[in-house]
Amino acid sequence: MQSKRLKKSQIIAFSGFLSSQVYVWFRGVEERKQRAHAIYAQEVNAALANITGYPHMGGKKGALILAYHQIEYIGQRAYDMIKGKFIEILMAEINQRQLLKKKTWWTKPKAEAYGEIWCADFTYLAVFGMIIYVAVVLDAFSHYYLGYHVSDTADFDLVDGAFKMALKNSQGVLPECCMLNDNGSQYKNDLYREHLDSYEIKQVFIPAGTPWNNGEAEVGMKDIKALFYHQLSKRPIDRRQNVVDYSIEISHEIFKELNEKIPRLKLHGVTPLDIVTHKADDKRKIVHAFISRQKQDRRHKNHVDNLNEHISHQTHISCWTDRRLKNMLNLITHKYKNIIPEGVG
Numbered sequence: 001m002q003s004k005r006l007k008k009s010q011i012i013a014f015s016g017f018l019s020s021q022v023y024v025w026f027r028g029v030e031e032r033k034q035r036a037h038a039i040y041a042q043e044v045n046a047a048l049a050n051i052t053g054y055p056h057m058g059g060k061k062g063a064l065i066l067a068y069h070q071i072e073y074i075g076q077r078a079y080d081m082i083k084g085k086f087i088e089i090l091m092a093e094i095n096q097r098q099l100l101k102k103k104t105w106w107t108k109p110k111a112e113a114y115g116e117i118w119c120a121d122f123t124y125l126a127v128f129g130m131i132i133y134v135a136v137v138l139d140a141f142s143h144y145y146l147g148y149h150v151s152d153t154a155d156f157d158l159v160d161g162a163f164k165m166a167l168k169n170s171q172g173v174l175p176e177c178c179m180l181n182d183n184g185s186q187y188k189n190d191l192y193r194e195h196l197d198s199y200e201i202k203q204v205f206i207p208a209g210t211p212w213n214n215g216e217a218e219v220g221m222k223d224i225k226a227l228f229y230h231q232l233s234k235r236p237i238d239r240r241q242n243v244v245d246y247s248i249e250i251s252h253e254i255f256k257e258l259n260e261k262i263p264r265l266k267l268h269g270v271t272p273l274d275i276v277t278h279k280a281d282d283k284r285k286i287v288h289a290f291i292s293r294q295k296q297d298r299r300h301k302n303h304v305d306n307l308n309e310h311i312s313h314q315t316h317i318s319c320w321t322d323r324r325l326k327n328m329l330n331l332i333t334h335k336y337k338n339i340i341p342e343g344v345g
Contacts, residue, residue: 039078046072047082059083106207109180111141114275115173118146118166118201120181121217122158125228125247126337128237132247134224135159137166140180140216143264144272145255146170150248156189163195178202180214223262227254229336233327236341 050062050071057065059080066072074082094100111117122135135158137147146169149161167174179201181187187205196203206213231250237243260273267275269287274280304310312318317325323342330338 043074047079051083108213114142116177118175118179119217123221130243135162137162142272142275144276150251159186178204180204183208229339233339
């Protein structure tokens with residue numbers, strides 16, 4: 001006689017049992033605990049010896065190495081389980097001895113208006129085989145770049161040059177709260193600190209290893225690199241021109257673009273210059289009105305049937321040089337070190 005699997009509703013209909021009782025029976029089957037796997041001392045000991053000898057290995061590799069050297073056989077899951085338990089015991093012992101430093105909470109000063117906090121930072125770029133450093137000083141609230149300096153050395157002059165430009169461009173509006181920067185030796189230089197003290201600017205260092213606490217400057221560095229290398233990909237160098245001077249020319253263009261042309265999400269869709277010149281509210285109203293008009297005019301716009309064909313035709317991508325194609329891919333994927341400007345052999 002062949003057995004047949006019935007649904008719960010069919011069992012209830014055929015048997016006459018209460019539905020609540022049937023569901024209790026089924027729940028008992030589903031919740032039945034699996035039998036614990038047998039644990040053998042020889043396998044545990046072999047796994048522990050391998051874990052302490054090769055801490056980086058997971059269960060798959062760990063079990064394989066034990067079997068290969070004919071030390072012991074243990075399953076992958078069992079190995080991982082033993083390693084997990086070992087880590088728990090390890091952490092418990094470390095915590096009992098108080099070997100880990102306690103996390104210290106640091107309250108980051110927050111700018112509520114333009115002119116309260118300045119941020120200082122620097123980054124490096126690879127330009128024709130040379131390392132070029134770019135230091136910046138920006139207003140934390142508006143993200144307006146007040147100063148920058150380009151050099152082939154990361155020293156006092158690099159960061160002080162950016163500070164000097166910031167003093168000139170701030171038009172006397174110095175930071176009321178502080179200058180925020182990391183713990184780099186350039187910012188702890190006695191001459192630099194004395195320069196800040198002469199303007200009664202308080203210097204605040206973020207905790208070591210927490211670059212996110214200087215987030216306004218850190219995020220901006222990504223944009224600086226992206227814009228710099230985009231300009232580099234389009235401008236072949238004159239071999240007679242100094243690389244630092246060439247980098248200064250590009251930097252002048254990109255900082256003007258960052259300040260005046262690129263709106264920020266943090267600023268609700270306006271540029272740093274709009275904040276500095278107190279035109280932000282008016283500019284937002286203009287942008288919102290434009291968006292509304294564009295939405296209404298969609299019924300008059302041309303519909304695209306084949307997007308791939310349209311993009312290829314619009315960009316004339318089939319006419320691009322090999323180098324331009326590769327440069328664009330490297331820009332999109334942030335592989336800036338692979339960029340070679342047009343016209344450079």
